[in-house]
Amino acid sequence: MDRFEVAVIGGGIVGISTAWQLVRRGIGPVVVLEKEDELATHQTGRNSGVIHSGVYYKPGSLKATNCVAGRKALIAFCEEEDLPFDMCGKVIVATSEEEEAQLKRIFERGKTNGVRCSWLSAEELREYEPHVRGRCAVHVEDAGIADYGAVARRVGERAIELGAEVRTGHAVTGLRVDAAGVTIETQKGEVSADLVVNCGGLHSDRIARMGGVRPGLRIVPFRGHYHKLAPEAEHLCKTLIYPVPNPAYPFLGVHFTRMVRGGVECGPNALLAFAREGYRIPQVSIGDMADYLGYSGFRQIMKDHWKQGIHEFACAVSRRRYVRELQKLIPEVRKEHLLPAPSGIRAQAVLPDGSMADDFLIIERPHQIHVCNAPSPAATAGLQIGLTISERVAKAKAA
Ligand SMILES: Cc1cc2nc3c(=O)[nH]c(=O)nc-3n(C[C@H](O)[C@H](O)[C@H](O)COP(=O)(O)OP(=O)(O)OC[C@H]3O[C@@H](n4cnc5c(N)ncnc54)[C@H](O)[C@@H]3O)c2cc1C
Structure with a gap:
């Protein structure tokens, strides 16, 4: 059986960045076990492609600190590697008095987090985005666009050059932890390691449970559906146009995004998915559904947020309602x-x-590190999350 110092589960941006940061500091041998045949096929390769600034997040939170540092690291990486990115900036637009009050709080938070942003009147907003209508807006200079799939694949190449092994097509099916380390069962045999790092994204809770860890949460999958603007309408959006987030549902709110590879997308909405990887509406997994239907937290969400759920569903089935948004x-x-x-x-x-975990969550146990919550802006922050984990591994080795 092959033996490694660290085995990373998951070849999304968080897992592959972790492997790269580990081998960069001389820790190894390192292996990445990814169940798909390529890196970045799930969240990392299927997102809005926005480089987030850090304007929204609670000062001092893991999201705020990792987003700001991760953005800088991402920009430096894209520059060095000649990968496409554009710090085009974005506007967050208030369309009501209530939203204006919320926008003021976001503006203050952005300044506290060290994000370059400025307040715009309705007329000033039109200079940035002539087709947008709003009472006022915040212009965020430190926001942009990238191709996270391309970033993750390049990070993977650099990690391999430094000695990391990337085994695609290796779905992890079990973990056995004892005093000597961890045995990781995959569909193609077992490997052992001193330490396992779980970066399994949509499956991170299940992988934690394989290692006997109760993460105190469950992953519920929400599908985000996008539309592309037809070429004759692309001129309506110059950069990135966001609504003011509702504090109760900060991850909701369709926005317009100029894509780094060309074109403009709008979306995503957020609809309960019937499978953790059910990208098309008829895809159903009985196991995945049973996992959340039998969970108290999910039932509480349904009780607390059914109105919002109906709204999202109505926007998904009625194109007219979606367009109205x-x-x-x-x-x-x-x-x-x-x-x-x-x-x-x-x-x-x-x-x-029934509450939704907001901040990044990393759980440490002997021989195990589990990244149990890495939602947006984890693509922006991926390189920094990898660095943070590599520091924890180095500290654990030194202890
Ligand atoms: C619709 C949407 C829009 C978003 N927009 C943005 C944005 O604009 N900007 C931003 O910064 N963030 C955005 N995000 C968030 C961001 O994409 C994610 O936070 C980030 O990609 C998480 O990376 P990850 O590596 O943790 O997960 P993933 O990319 O999902 O990677 C996890 C990997 O683990 C593998 N895996 C799972 N189980 C196993 C197993 N048992 N064995 C082996 N491998 C396994 C999977 O195959 C997968 O490759 C968005 C997310 C979504 C879904």
Whole structure:
């Protein structure tokens, strides 16, 4: 059986960055076990491609610190590696008095987090985005766009050059932990390691449980459906156009995103998915559904948020309602401007009381580190999360 110092489960941006940061500091041998045949096929390759600034997050939270540091590391990596990115900036637009009050709080938070942002009147907003209508807005200079799939694949190449092994097509099916380390069972045989790092995204809770760890949460999958703007409507969005997030549902709210590979996408909405990797509506997994239907936290969410759920469902089935949401930001958008685009699925970590875990969550046990919650902005922050984990591994080795 092959023996490694560290085995990383998951070849999304968090797992592959962790492997790279480990081998960069001389820790090894390191292996990445990824169940798909390629890296970055799930959340990392199916997102909005936005480089988040850190404007929204609670000062001092893991999200705030890792997002700001991760953004800087990401930009430096893309520059060094000649990967496409564009710090085009974004506007967050308030369309009501209530949203204006919330936007003021976000503006203050952004400044506290060291994000470069400025307040815009309705007229000033039009200089940035002539087709957007709003009462006022915040312009965020430190936001941009990237291709996270390309970033993860390049990080993978650099990790391999430094000695990491990447085994794709290796689904992890079990973990056995004892005093000597961890035995990791995969569909293609076993490997052993001193330490396992779980970066399994949509399956991170199950992998934690394989190691006997109760993460105190469960992943509930929410599908985000996107549309592409038809070429004749692309001029309506110059950069990134976001609504003011509802503090009760900060991850909701369709936005317009200029993509780094060209074109403009709008979305995503957030609909309960019937499978953790059910990217198309008829895809159903009885096991995945049973996992959340039998969970107290999920039942509480349904009780607390059924109205919002109906709203999201109505927008998903009625293109007219979806367009009405978009028209709050750009009144000129029409139904016929929307073309289909691929969807993504968020790994939403839900706590037993029905609240949604907000901050990144990393659980450490002897011989195990589990990244149990890495939602947006974890793509922006991926390189920094990898660095943070590599520091913890180095500390554990030194102890
Ligand atoms: C719709 C959507 C929009 C988003 N927009 C943005 C954005 O604009 N900007 C931003 O910063 N963030 C965004 N995010 C969040 C971001 O994409 C994720 O937080 C980030 O990609 C998480 O990376 P990850 O490596 O943890 O997960 P993933 O990319 O999902 O990787 C996990 C990997 O683990 C593998 N795996 C799982 N189980 C096993 C197993 N048993 N054995 C082996 N391998 C396994 C999977 O195959 C997968 O490759 C968005 C997310 C979604 C879904």
